[in-house]
Amino acid sequence: MKYRQSIETVARVMLVLIANGLVMAVLTTVEVVAGERTAAATPIVVEPAKSATLPELMATLRDERLVYVGETHTAYGDHLLQLDVLRAMAADAGNLAIGVEWFQARFQPALDDYLADRISEAEFLRDTEYYERWRFDYRLYRPIVRFAKENGIPIIALNADQELTSEIRRVGINGLSDELREALPDEYDFSDKVYEAMLREIFDLHQSEDAQFQRFLEV
Numbered sequence: 001m002k003y004r005q006s007i008e009t010v011a012r013v014m015l016v017l018i019a020n021g022l023v024m025a026v027l028t029t030v031e032v033v034a035g036e037r038t039a040a041a042t043p044i045v046v047e048p049a050k051s052a053t054l055p056e057l058m059a060t061l062r063d064e065r066l067v068y069v070g071e072t073h074t075a076y077g078d079h080l081l082q083l084d085v086l087r088a089m090a091a092d093a094g095n096l097a098i099g100v101e102w103f104q105a106r107f108q109p110a111l112d113d114y115l116a117d118r119i120s121e122a123e124f125l126r127d128t129e130y131y132e133r134w135r136f137d138y139r140l141y142r143p144i145v146r147f148a149k150e151n152g153i154p155i156i157a158l159n160a161d162q163e164l165t166s167e168i169r170r171v172g173i174n175g176l177s178d179e180l181r182e183a184l185p186d187e188y189d190f191s192d193k194v195y196e197a198m199l200r201e202i203f204d205l206h207q208s209e210d211a212q213f214q215r216f217l218e219v
Contacts (some may be wrong), residue, residue: 022082033055040123041115043130046194050141054070054084054085054088055088058085058088058089058092061085062092067081067085067089067199069081070086073136073140074136074137075141076138078142079140079141079144082144083144083147086144086147086148087147088097088151090147090151096153097153097155097156098144098148098153098154098155098156099155099156100155100156100157100158100159101158102130102131102134102136102141102159103128103130103134103155103157103158103159104128104129104133104159104160104161104162105157105158105159106157106161107128107129107157108156108157109126109159109168110123110124110127110128111124111125111128111155114145114149115148115149115152115154115155117149125138128157133162134159154178160183161183163180164176164180164183164184165219167180168215168218168219169215169216169219170215171215172214172215172218173188173218185195190217198219199216199217200213203216
């Protein structure tokens with residue numbers, strides 16, 4: 001991928017990127033090996049509801065280098081949990097970065113400019129085309145972005161271009177132009193049948209044609 005972000009120098013990474021609102025207030029961790037670009041395939045799931053306190057929850061995560069924090073995009077409580085986890089990790093970690101799907105990777109320079117206080121919040125939202133691309137109420141995300149800004153924590157824009165995902169939704173990966181294919185990873189793994197079943201449930205709420213599900217899965 002031309003716009004891959006290098007996070008190899010970051011000791012701990014918090015990823016807030018569980019897509020499509022499939023996981024609500026659930027954290028997962030995966031093993032990360034120094035020098036490797038791919039994390040372990042099997043995550044450890046941590047359910048906050050089963051932890052009596054935030055310190056108890058964080059004790060489970062203390063030694064992890066990569067933590068995924070799920071969200072339902074419009075659930076304010078999920079974003080409050082994300083902020084609590086971020087604050088706790090920031091207090092405990094040396095180097096920390098946040099990877100998010102809220103911004104598409106091509107807009108990393110605008111994100112960097114805002115975090116460095118070179119542009120205003122209004123300019124940042126305009127330059128990342130936030131309201132045209134992510135569209136969810138920015139007030140849900142502002143506390144997290146502001147905390148990162150105030151504490152010098154990098155935010156990594158992870159999402160693929162809308163133009164790419166829209167075209168995959170329309171014609172599938174096999175129908176992409178050579179130019180768009182250059183933005184894709186070299187390999188794909190569609191072997192996770194549990195995740196596929198979860199996506200199928202979401203898909204069936206909105207669609208009826210099975211032929212379109214494969215494209216939905218590819219996106």
